[in-house]
Amino acid sequence: MHVPIRSWSVLVCAAVMLVIATSAAGQIEDQINGYKGVNGEGYLQPLADAIGADLNGGLWHSAYIPQEGFYVNIETRLLNVYFDDEQRTFTFTLPEGQTAEQGESLSVPSVVGDTEGGVILVDGFPDAGYAPGFDINSFAVAVPQIRIGAVKGTEAVIRYIAFDAGDVELGNMSLLGLGARHSISQYMDPDFPVDIAAGFFWQSFKLGDELIDASAMTFGVHGSKRFPAGFAIIEPYAGLGFDMFSMDVSYVFDEDGPDEETIDLAMESDAAVRFTLGLHLQAAFLDLNAEYNIAAMNGFALGLGFTFGS
Numbered sequence: 001m002h003v004p005i006r007s008w009s010v011l012v013c014a015a016v017m018l019v020i021a022t023s024a025a026g027q028i029e030d031q032i033n034g035y036k037g038v039n040g041e042g043y044l045q046p047l048a049d050a051i052g053a054d055l056n057g058g059l060w061h062s063a064y065i066p067q068e069g070f071y072v073n074i075e076t077r078l079l080n081v082y083f084d085d086e087q088r089t090f091t092f093t094l095p096e097g098q099t100a101e102q103g104e105s106l107s108v109p110s111v112v113g114d115t116e117g118g119v120i121l122v123d124g125f126p127d128a129g130y131a132p133g134f135d136i137n138s139f140a141v142a143v144p145q146i147r148i149g150a151v152k153g154t155e156a157v158i159r160y161i162a163f164d165a166g167d168v169e170l171g172n173m174s175l176l177g178l179g180a181r182h183s184i185s186q187y188m189d190p191d192f193p194v195d196i197a198a199g200f201f202w203q204s205f206k207l208g209d210e211l212i213d214a215s216a217m218t219f220g221v222h223g224s225k226r227f228p229a230g231f232a233i234i235e236p237y238a239g240l241g242f243d244m245f246s247m248d249v250s251y252v253f254d255e256d257g258p259d260e261e262t263i264d265l266a267m268e269s270d271a272a273v274r275f276t277l278g279l280h281l282q283a284a285f286l287d288l289n290a291e292y293n294i295a296a297m298n299g300f301a302l303g304l305g306f307t308f309g310s
Contacts, residue, residue: 028111029211031131033255040265042090043131044249046083046112048214049297050139052245052269054079055177055203055216058301059145059157061280061289062235063195063224065183066150073147075287075305080140081297088113088133098125109133138299143175145305153183157201177203184221194223214247218274232283239276243295245269272296282307 028047035043058077092106100106101121109117113133120128149155159177179201185192200219206212220241227234249265278291278301287305292298 028134029208029251031111032249033251033253034129034131036253036263037265038093039090039130040249040251040263041267042092043111044265045090045267046087046110047139048245048247048267049087049269050081050083051205051212051214051247052216052243053081053293053295053297053299054139054141055143055205055214056201056218056241056243056245056274056295057081057276057293057299058143058291058303059179059201059218060147060181060197060199060222060239061224061237061278061287061291061303062226063183063185063197063222063237064226064235065153065155065181065185065195065197067153067183067186069150069309071149071307071309073287073305073307075145075147075303076142077145078140078142078302079299080138080301081293081299082138083112083136083297092120092128092130094120094122094128095125098122098128112136112139143177145177150183153186155181157181157199159203173208174206175203177201194225196221196223198222210250212247212249214245216243216245218243220274222276224280232281235280235282237276237278237280237291239274241274241276243269243272243274270296 032040032043057079088110089107090110092108094100101123104121106120108130109132111133115132115135117130117132120130122128143159144161146158147155157179159175162174179199181197181199184196184198198221201217203216205214218241220239222237222239224235224237246268249267251263252260253263254260272295274293274295276291276293278289280289285306285308287303287307289303291301293301
């Protein structure tokens with residue numbers, strides 16, 4: 001079946017959002033190249049938590065999966081999480097043997113904190129400089145997604161986008177996600193009041209020349225109830241999931257300076273339970289949905305898609 005141009009515009013919108021995210025990451029690299037080890041991790045941890053929370057959100061919005069029949073859903077998911085006050089700062093670690101002068105605070109901006117950098121006065125040693133943040137209250141990204149079904153009540157879910165944003169930003173960016181869902185309802189009493197499905201999803205996100213290499217995984221169960229409403233179907237849904245995320249960061253410390261070296265950071269977000277509440281509207285081939293996620297970082301997801309097939 002021919003897919004209308006407006007369907008492909010969904011994917012174009014996702015690409016535009018990711019170009020914006022790529023450009024912002026270029027500025028982050030300029031800030032972090034003055035940090036080593038635990039200070040680099042402390043500065044970037046809120047971003048790692050946000051990427052993980054966003055990638056693991058908005059994967060599905062209906063537990064109804066037919067046992068057989070071919071269909072394709074093309075959609076964009078806008079994912080957003082919010083930073084709390086504790087994530088706006090981290091505790092700066094001085095080199096071994098050094099202590100801050102009396103009254104000096106070691107609480108400095110993280111990547112999402114205040115936009116003013118500064119120095120910490122150190123007893124008997126040169127001052128320690130710290131980088132500014134970007135004063136960010138939330139982190140949003142749009143990603144394209146395709147769902148294909150169904151074979152014996154099983155549906156495949158794919159996320160993919162890749163492009164070269166150019167030398168001015170960071171170069172290559174790619175996102176690949178693969179997963180599946182399976183209908184549990186097909187094994188239950190037909191009169192059971194809601195549809196139930198279980199699924200898992202894995203994703204790989206890469207940005208720049210090895211700057212960020214992240215992976216995310218989530219699995220869980222979800223339920224929904226379909227209510228006919230004239231020419232449309234209204235479907236409230238809920239889900240319970242378990243999220244995991246890790247991110248490797250590589251950058252050059254003191255680039256072009258006397259102490260230049262490559263810094264490699266291995267960062268992980270704590271495994272977290274995710275509870276989702278949402279509402280799905282289907283009218284002909286148009287799909288709309290909105291959800292709120294309660295997880296390690298709370299946030300929402302909005303979806304716009306087009307379904308073709310049986």
